[in-house]
Amino acid sequence: MPSLSNSPAWKQFSQAVLSSPSKPDALRIITAAQLEVDLTTQRSSKELARAAHALLEQQGFEQYRHDLFEGAKINWTENRAAWHTALRAATPPVAVAEAVLTERARLAKFVEEVNACNQYRNVVHLGIGGSDWGPRLAFDSLAGAGTRRTLRFASNVDAHAITAALEGLDAHDTLVIISSKSFTTTESLANAACAIDWLRANGVAYPLDHFAAVTANPQAARNFGINEERIFQFWDWVGGRYSLWSSIGLPIALGLGIEALNEMRAGAAEMDEHFLNAPIEQNAPVQMALSAVANRSVLGYGSFALCPYDARLGSLVPWLQQLEMESLGKATLRDGSTLDVPSSPVVWGMPGTDGQHTFFQWLHQDGKGAPVDFILCAVPDHRHTRHHRLLIANCLAQRAALLEGKSFEQSLKEVTKTEKDPEKAAVLARHHVHPGGRPSTLIVLPRLEARQLGALLALYEHKVFTEGVLWGINPFDQWGVEFGKRLAGDIERRLDALGSDPAVSPYDPSTAYWVRKLASR
Structure with a gap:
């Protein structure tokens, strides 16, 4: 069996990603369980769509998706089902x-x-x-x-x-x-x-x-x-x-209230139906997963930022960090071989507009930057209409700026309005250049209610599942977590018993030093 990078479908997919425009023209918005998912600024082309189908087929997506909903033991390292869809x-x-x-x-x-x-x-x-x-x-x-x-x-x-x-x-x-x-x-x-x-x-x-x-x-x-x-x-x-x-x-x-929990379940179940039945081209979790794999494994982005333009969704960032990084932070395939393309980007972020004054400088002008997931509610739950208008304006503006960028010629034209020395203007203009062509996804909720929140969480769950299928890894175990827990238990025992059992030789010199020093406090 060839490695993923040497497989025919992966080669076709990679080539199609690289040849697709970084600034697509066609609007690409998918409606799923009342959410609108705008993938317009992700790589897209007819060739890429065909290659994506071939990759999904090669990796057995249809069967894995069927097994997910049927309760098959798709968590193969623990011989268990992953049947959370049954709960809702x-x-x-x-x-x-x-x-x-x-x-x-x-x-x-x-x-x-x-x-x-x-x-x-x-x-x-x-x-x-x-x-x-x-x-x-x-x-x-x-x-x-x-x-x-x-x-x-x-x-x-x-x-x-x-x-x-x-x-x-x-x-x-x-x-x-x-x-x-x-x-x-x-x-x-x-x-x-x-x-x-x-x-x-x-x-x-x-x-x-x-x-x-x-x-x-x-x-x-x-x-x-x-x-x-x-x-x-x-x-x-x-x-x-x-x-x-x-x-x-x-x-x-x-x-x-019990109604809130039931509504969250109902929204998630609605997204389950979409994921199970929508055609691939109009399947929001699948298309988000394909874009994520393209960004990480082909275009080389090492992270992606989550920027909900709603202060109430601040905890969505650590929730998604766990979902993505605990599920996909691994590189061993089902047969025990090692995945030979990059997987699992670092997930980070914070709500807008705070993020704009914290890390958007890096997003705009770093040599590489990172893809961004923007999340926006069309209708707020407050009466301050100007605040919400400002929030929408900032969200859309940041996304547009990441895509469009600003060329040297544009920058020079702006700078020369105030700097008349041509040499100084040319130097200053280079500091104003924005590369552009940076991918993002915009997810718009009608408003933030329990049903919509449930749909949003299920959208990301199915995206992560699909990424796991595309990379060939198990998104349902977490052996790295278990390893750290075991070591912590052993060190705790040594801290407790240091007076009678000073042996800390199993550990590296730094760990042994700090066990001895901190046990005395």
């Missing part, structure tokens, strides 16, 4: 329907009961990674529409996080949720121990009565002491970073 389907697949619908009903009943009793004005959510970013993003994005409860998040093992989350709350009116797929996550359990101490110190006689758990390991939650009726399950066929649609959405239901 109105009618889940038969094989998991009873389990999914039962947990949905249990969660809804719990929320209804605590609402009816007006319990828990405060909810503290303890999770990390995939158990944290999804609920945190949803709450940050949608809280402007009104919240039922104060909702706080603590993920980091740094105790400053949990103490800040608990500060000022009434312990007797606080529910603590531990969200952990394995229920062995160091950070979440360490923070839970702090929360128990805090509850007890504030006069709560039975702290564990103020806990709920969301986990794929309910027995461990029982052993921890959490009431059976407050343990909500998901399953090993749900990846952590894809688990928002499961009972991991409990804090969303408590903070924003």
